Amino acid sequence: MTSWSKIKDWCDEHNPVSRLDRYIIGKFLGTYFFSIALIISISVIFDFNENINKFLQNNAPMKSIILDYYVNFIPYYSNLFSQLFVFISVIFFTTKLADNSEIIAMMSTGVSFKRLMRPYMISAAIICTLTFVLGAYVIPACNVTRVKFENTYKRKKYLNTFTSNVQLEVDSGVIAYIGRYEDTQKTGWDFQLDKFENKKLVKHLQAMTIQYDTLSEEPYHWILTNYQTRDLKGLKEELNSGYRKDTIIKFEPQDFLITKGQQETLTTPKLKEYIDKQKARGFAQIKEFEVEYHKRIASPFAAFILTLIGLSLSAQKRKNGMGFSLGIGLALSFTYIMFQTTFATFATNANMAPFIAAWIPNIIFAIIAYFVYRKAPK
Secondary structure: OHHHHHHHHHHHHHOOOOHHHHHHHHHHHHHHHHHHHHHHHHHHHHHHHHHHHHHHHOOOOHHHHHHHHHHHHHHHHHHHOHHHHHHHHHHHHHHHHHHOOHHHHHHHOOOOHHHHHHHHHHHHHHHHHHHHHHHHHHHHHHHHHHHHHHHHHHOHHHOOOEEEEEEEEEEOOEEEEEEEEEOOOOEEEEEEEEEEEOOEEEEEEEEEEEEEOOOOOOOOEEEEEEEEEEEEEOOEEEEEEEEEEEEEOOOOHHHOOOOOOHHHHOOHHHHHHHHHHHHHHOOOOOHHHHHHHHHHHHHHHHHHHHHHHHHHHHOOOOOOOOHHHHHHHHHHHHHHHHHHHHHHHHHHHOOOOHHHHHHHHHHHHHHHHHHHHHHOOO
């Protein structure tokens, strides 16, 4: 028994994750997941109460409401407000540790504030990794069903089923233009296709209508009606026309018809691929996709910044308990979320670079974290 105790003590001493670390990590993650369960449960109740009229008006089946919407609603919003839950968790349980004089006891045994930060940063790393994996791979798959439900039963009248003045590069040196496109009929009007070689126009095609063939087994199959082609060969010009023409043009309706929330349904690798492809084509309406891509990378790192702020604010024992720390923590959490939303709007509707817009909240709060850390009890 004595030998086993010595072995156990030796393992605890040489283990990179000590008993103290495991204790704090357990408190942190336990409080984190409990706060998610509590707040999301309340959010589901409020959301159902707010949207019940829309569900009834649009005849949404109860099975779809539960399985297609709320089952996918919970992970989406849990991940979206992960930073808020991190802040609340750190402040809540750290303030309790301070009130019970546990932090004072730790520091009195020689544990420095930097050493105390280690289990907090380990927990933040776990949350950061979990948030990134969920946001990059798992939640987009869930969002396919959720966004489809929302577009069908929540915002039915706002569905984007048409677009106009579309211009994009469908192949190297080949530019397509559609005056107006209706997705309900899979038909576009005033279609033009120009082919350039060495910056010179060599072929021009125009058609009254262009329709995507959904029954074709091969992709990119379009049907042109009332078309005319012009082949430019030096000073000569060859004209051809006809009523109907089946042809392959390398673009699809989803390449230019963007539905609300579409960027949320793509995994990060597919999102990156989509952005690169649309940039190569010269398609301009991809700001929301770029913001979503950079936000998925930047947001998980906020776990480290907000954990440091929360620990620095709540590590000191105060007479008024957690009220002061919790108040400041909630204010900073909502400010962070507000900054995320504001700068994302600037990037989408203004000329701000999406990369800068995604990282500015982290930079601002990293500066705040530094000053709060300097004021923390050492």
